[in-house]
Amino acid sequence: MVARAARATDLADLDGAVSDCFACPRLVTWREEVARVKRAAFRDQRYWGRPVPGLGPPDARIAILGLAPAAHGGNRTGRIFTGDRSGDVLFAALHRAGLANQPTSVAADDGLTLRDTRIVAAVRCAPPDNKPTPAERDTCAPWVHREVELVRPTLRVVVALGAFAWAAWWPVLRHVYGQRPPTPRPVFGHGAHWSGESVPALLGCYHVSQQNTFTGRLTPSMLDDVFTRAKLLAGVD
Structure with missing residues (x-):
């Protein structure tokens, strides 16, 4: 997998390789079981059941x-983030920020496009209880590293959704940018901001999970503030 990620020539090639990954047995078993059993509301649909690019x-x-x-x-x-309530919140915020052409994301063929923005995941397969293990994160890391390498010429800001994503960024600094992560590591928090020399700025944002959005821990205005700041730092109009 490491070699396959490294030789991806562009994002389309990388996305295809990601979708054909079987590196983590626990995640493969879970994603395929979910696709087979399905949720009652989606029983007539065919599930993807593979890693998501x-x-x-x-x-x-x-x-x-x-x-x-x-x-x-x-x-x-x-x-990614399509067909669930977390995505509903995220894409509505991206649309308000002018970074998405529509506020909803319900299916892969619904016409959604993003402007100046790339969405990636630290782990590419759905994990049981939405909790990947550190070993699974590390196994999946070469995909993230290569994806960042491919967008590196233009990338200026990374918005980390949650503490897990925030922690996943530091190895990218070493593998992609050749920089030693700061010691001690900056603490994650909503609105946290870290900047290094000649690397993208890192912004922290509470994850758009229902646990956060339904309880009011993360509000639309809080998301708007993060993306306004991200656009400013990235030089996006």
């Missing part, structure tokens, strides 16, 4: 780094 243009200035696909969202539709 990133989404967005190759000249993105902003990257949104998430946790992993949702079992009945991305794992069902084949597109």
Whole structure:
């Protein structure tokens, strides 16, 4: 897998390779079981049931780094943050910020496009209980590293959705940018901001999970503030 990620020539090649990954037995078993059993509301649909690639243009200035696909969202539709309530919140915010052409994301063929923004996940398969293990994160890391390498010429800002994504960024600094991560590591928090020399700025944002959005821990205005700041740092109009 490491070699396959490294030789991906562009994002389309990388996305195809990601979708054919079987590196983590626990995740393979889970994603395929979910696709077979299905949720009752989607019993007539064919689930994707494979790793989910990133989404967005190759000249993105902003990257949104998430946790992993949702079992009945991305794992069902084949597109990251598509078909679940977390995606509803995220894409509505991106649309308000002028970074998405529409506020909803319900299916892979619904016409959604992103502007100046690429969405990736630290782990590409839906994990049980939405909790990938550190070993699974590390196994999946070469996909993230190569994806960042491919957008590196334009990438200026990374928005980390949650503490897991925030922690997943530091190895990218070493593998892609050849920089030693800061010691001690900056603490994750909503609105946290870290900047290094000649590397993308890192912004922290609470994850757009229902646990956060339904309880009011993360509000639309809080998301708007993060993306306004990301656009400013990235030089996006």
